[in-house]
Amino acid sequence: MTEKIVVGVTEAPVTRRAVDWAVRRAAHRGQQVELVSVVGGAIGAVGESSVMATVLDAHRHMLEAEVARAASSGVHITTRVVAGNPVNVLVEESANAALLVIGSDYRGPGSGPARGAHGIRVVAASHCPVVVVPDIDIHDRTGVLVGVDGSPVSEGAIRFAAAEADRLGEPLIAVCVWTPVTAPRNAAMVYPELYLANMQRTAEENLALSLAGLRAQYPDLVIDERAVKGYPAAVINALAADAKLAVIGTRGRSAVARFLLGSISHEVLQRVATVTVITR
Template sequence: MNDTIVVGVTGAPVTRRVVAWASARAAARDQSIELVSVVGGAIGAVGEGDVIDRALTAAQHLLDDEAAEIRRTAPGVKVTTRVDAGNPVAVLIEASAKAALLVIGSDYRGPGSGPARGAHGVRIAAGAHCPVVVVPDIDDLDAPERSGVVVGIDGSEVSEDALRFAAAEADRLGEKLVAVSVWTPLEAPRNGLAVYPDLYLTNMQASTEEVLALALAGLASDYPDLVVERVVARGFPSQVITEYARTARLAVVGTHGRGAIARFLLGSISQEVLSRLVTVTAVVR
C-alpha cells in the first residue's frame, strides 16, 4: 500500500465536494491524489466504439479540470489522473488495492431528500482493500456548527481499526472524538411488551461501558491533546450513530473483511449508516 488517495470522479454535482475533501486531507497529511474516472455500460453494440472514445475524452477533460482545481487550491499536492473503461465498481475496488484511502461521492442529499441511495457505493465500500470515505451531496458539510468525529465501537477487532482511523482524523482536524457504543436488549417473541428486569438493563449498560473503556485505554498516550466524549446508549446501533453523526464533521464505522461474498456485502450497521448519510462517512476494515 502506498500513500495515495484514490478519488472516484463522475459528472455528478457531488464530485466537487469529493475532490475538495480529498485534496484537503492530502494536503494535511502530505499525500498524493489519483483522480479516477470510469466509463461503463459497454455491451459491444455496433458503433459503440466511437461513443466510448468520446466518453473517454470527455472523462479526461473532466479530470483535467479537477486536477487544475487541486493544483490551484492545494499546490503542494501531487495529482495524477486515470481514465478507464469497464465496471466502475470493479475498477475502483482494483484501484483501492494500491491506495491508502478511496474517496467516492453519493448523490444522497440527506433526510427528506427522497429514497436512500448508494448501491454502487455500498458494493465499493464492501469490496475495497483500504478504508473508503463516502461524501454525500449535503450543503452544510463545512458549516461551523458541525463538530466532532463520531466512531462506532463494539469491542471487535474491526471497531479497533475504526477507532484508530477516527482518532487520527479527529487529531488532524482538531476536533473532539465522540466514541459511541450501543447496546440492544435481547428480543424474544414472548417479550413483546419489552419489559426487562432492572438488573438485566443495568448489567447491559455496565458491560457496554466496560467494552468502551477497554477500547479507549491507551488512546491518550497516542493523542494526549485529543478530547474524547464517551457515549453509551441503549438502542439500535445505526440509528444512534447516525443521530450523533448528524452534526459531526465525520463519522467512522467498521465493517467485515473481504471475501467472495463480502465483496458485495457490508455489515448491517455500516450498510444502514451508508444508506442514509448525514455527514462524510468512512468505512474501515
C-alpha cells in the same frame, strides 16, 4: 503502504465535495491524489468505437477541470479515464490506495437512499478504507464520531478516527450502542432495572477497554465516551448528523461475501449523515 488517495469522479455535483475532501486530507498528510473516471456501458457494437472515443475525451476534460480547480492546493494530482465496469475498476484501484473516496448524492431525510447497489458494492469489496462523502455541508459541524463494539474491526476504526480527530483538532466521540434482547411485539415485556443497568455498565466498560491507551498516544485529544441504549445504525446516524466525520468498521472481505456489508455499516450508508469512513 501507498500514500495515494483515489477518488471516483462522476458528473454528479457531489463529486466536487469528494475531490475537495480528498485534496484537503492529502495536503495535510503529504499524500497524492488520483482522480479516476469510469466509462461503462460499452458492448462492442458496430460504430461504438467512435462514440467511446468522444465520451472518453469528455471525461478527460472533466478530470482536467477538477485538477485545475485544485491547483492552488499544491497536491500532486494524477488522472485516469477507464472504460469498464465502475464497481470492478474502483475495487481494483483500491488495492493500491491508502483511501478510496466516493461521493453520495444523499442530502438528508426525505431525499432517498444514500447509495445504490453499485456504491454499496464498492464499499463492501474495497481493499482499503472507503470514504463516502454525501452532498451535505458539514462546515459548521464538530467532532469525529466512531462506533465501538470491542471487536478487532472496531479497534481499527478507533485508530483511524483518533488519528483523524487529532489531525483536525476535533474531539473524538466514541459511542458504544447496546440493544436489549428483542421481544415479540405483542409481548408485554418489562425489562428489569438490574438487566438494563448491567447492560449499560457492560457498554461503559467496553468503551473504557477499547479506548485504553489513546490518551497517552494523543495527550491533547478530547475524548467523549457515550454508552447509548438503542439500535446501532439509528444512534450512529443521529449523532453523525452533528459530526464532521464518522468512522465505522466492517468485517473483512471473503470470496463468497465480498460484495456484502455488515448490516450496521450497510444501514448507516443508506442514510449517511456526514462524511463517513468504512474501515476494515
